[in-house]
Amino acid sequence: MSILVYIRNVNGKIKKQSLELTSYAQALSESLDLPIVGIVIGEIAEEELQALKLYGMKRVLRVNDAQYNKRVNRVYTKIIEQAVIETDAKYILFPDNNQGKAIAPRLSVRIKAGFVPHVMDLPHSYEPFMVYKRAFTGKALASVQVNTDRKILTPMLNSFGLRENPVDLTIEDFVPEIDEPQSRLNVVNKELEAGGVSLMDADIVVSGGRGLRSAENFSILEELANTLGAATACSRPVADDGWRPANEHVGQTGKIIAPNVYFAIGISGAIQHVAGVSGAKCIVAINTDGDAPIFDVADYGLVGDGLKIVPELNSLLKEVLADK
């Protein structure tokens, strides 16, 4: 039996979120006394995987095969299914991002395993198995009981931190048996865009509202995001007015995100907006109106005009980061 952790392969690299996910598995393992096994799909060097052993991972199944470099959800699901059987995994963990959301529901169907997305906490009961997940878009938590033998979870990113437990790691090459064509999905064209940070995966998000007064003024936000390696986002009116692309809209009807730090600049903090970022670990609010509701949910607040403060913040941050 095992706890199986899906290690996301980002062009031959692993990311901090995989270390976090392994740390979550480590916490489960302390209660369940099950070994943690990783599955990583696509070409990746052994050295790159070594970081995982710091967090209690003893075994990684590596599908080191170029034909799987491109993620095809259906195929990935089958590969992971075989890893589940190979390791008799009782708990299967995915990151709570687009990849996890694409693969975990499919796996749930294939192996008839109860799936809990947006997991907010460690299980509060193991017999029966119960865990809290986000519900009503952050306005509540739901305790979900999973009765199936195997269980699939996607813990929220940035919610659990890292939990060190250095162990020895064995990396095994795993050769899945896939009998059908790789993909029924054919990319006919691709337009590359300048390398912004993906909003769903971002550690830090810099977000602006109408308080920035015009589409052009968002350039100062982009500069700040650049300095921080952050993704940019916006409130609904900004997206609806076309100041920013619709896929940057964060909130109850846009994207639901849970970054480490969320900068809300010139955003008043309507309930629908707050619902979309309530999972953020730290919210920094900058607003001219000291009574704005965003300050009720913020960790740090600064009353003032974002147009003045953001450039100042940017130059100070550059100094700080240069020192580091």
Next chain:
Amino acid sequence: MNFQFTEEQKMIQQAARDYAQRELIHDVIERDEKAIYPTEHIRNLSELGFLGMMVDPKYDGGGMDTVSYVLAMEEFSKVDSSIGVIVSVNNSLVCYGLEKYGTEDQKEKYLKPLARGEVTGAFLLSEPGAGSDATSQQTKAVDMGDHYLLNGVKNWITNGNTASTYLVIAQTHPDLGHRGINALIVDRHAEGVSIGPHENKMGMRSSDTHSVQFTDVKVPKENRIGEDGFGFKFAMKTLEGGRIGIASQALGLAAGAYELSCKYAKERKTFGKEIIKHQAIAFKLSDMATEIEAGRFLCLKAAWLKDQGLPYGIASAMAKQYCADMAMRVTTEAVQVHGGYGYVKEYHVERLMRDAKLTQIYEGTSEIQKIVISRAIQTGDI
């Protein structure tokens, strides 16, 4: 008794709310400040079907009831009562008047494009010397055999410049007094029609108000609505319905000011707590909420009577008078709740207060409504 709205009524309310909160809100302050007519919004609203929403679908209207109309008017006017008055004049004066009293030919030619919202209409009753007193029309429509010759000046005309179709009230037989008055459909582009300057109003500044002058305008006989001399009755009957529109507009103004005040009072802190927790403010909000609810019921009752085909003239007069006066009180209090912020344009309530004033004046002042109501009391009709 049943206080439930139908699914359709709820959908219309939501559609109007979505449009108002999503679209009207963005440029409402600028349009007020610069007195800009909302051309694009009116085009969008006509595509959604709001400009002729109560007209029978066989004349290209929306086929909705008056209750739905009240709900929509309230939602528009919460944000932008200039839109409210444009929608109201088109629906409850022009479209209603033509549909109820027009001939099939008139409906085909004039009602259909109005109901589709391709053109807007205006209702020309007020004169420099006669606002609420509709019996003494100075504008003359002289019977020339196959046509009328129209001369005179009309004042305070909503949609005066933008409308394509005018319904004009004019005197044909001065010796018969109000029984000599006719209602005529006049093309705004007819020869002899000239539009006065845009009125620089205190409120409802995004609606387009003008005086209109007629100099020897030839109006074909087939453009007369009803029998010879039906004009005064036509105007009075049509205005009964119009009052429901304006009452709902006033209701919306009040409700909009109240919603903004509640939001503000929950956010704004003084002496260490949100101002809604100060009884002085809490009681103001309580009064506002209660009065608005009362006004809403008056509007809905009048609309319901109209939908049932029952007499509604008194009910609509009560709704109009109460809601207009209530809107003035509520919007004034809303400014007070907002304190200094209430006095600047960014917070909307000062505009709502300026706009509210007009609802006490046009389409029958509050005093005229009281005449209507008190006459009914005297005659034992209520």
Next chain:
Amino acid sequence: MRVLVCISNVPDTTTKIRFNAEATKFDDTGVQWVINPWDELALTRAVELKEDASSPVNEVVIVSVGLAVVEPTLRKGLAIGADKAVRIDLEPNDAYQTAVQLAEYIKNEEFGFIVCGIESGDYNDASVGGMLAEILDYTSVSSVSFVSFEGDKPIFQRDVADGKEQVEVTGTAVLIVQKGFARVPKIPNMRGIMTARSKPLEVIEASSCEPLVEFVSYKMPPQKGGVKMLNSAQELIDCLVNEAKII
């Protein structure tokens, strides 16, 4: 081409969330139900495609798994422009049950593609689209922002980490969409509202299927510790670096 949009009936986004005294069930007293916002965007784009004469889409069907309480929401969908609504008569307990019911319906029908909003505003499972695709062995495409056609073949544009891709799919695709598929939901017009009542709303029986998980109880999220108000950008940086240690 027929397009299917899966609709979830959820409380309006302004709803104050309450539960029964035992905190085991959502208290829906006085709740205003709406089309799940992401599903509404999906429907908006589907209807736009139907109204665009150059696209082969000529019918939009909406489907929801739920009891009679979801019918007003389906009527709203018809008012927005769907041609037909289907209600599968079951109050589902989890995403899996929902997906199984949808699949049972879909496998006997023919659709050019199927659209699901990324998640529902109530139970936030973000699973139905993926599960549905797996049950039917269809291909799912996420973050779709645009649909165009080459003849009768749909080309889906999706947002990926480093840009946009145009993809074509062999067989039926399940699109999992979020904001960006449409920018704002379509407001139904009078004609739509009027004709919604006369459009078909078919109710079909649910098939039997056990849920995989159980929603046992609810609680409110923990209260925030309160905001620390600062006076300058410098102070903010000091806090982020030294106190919160997040930069």
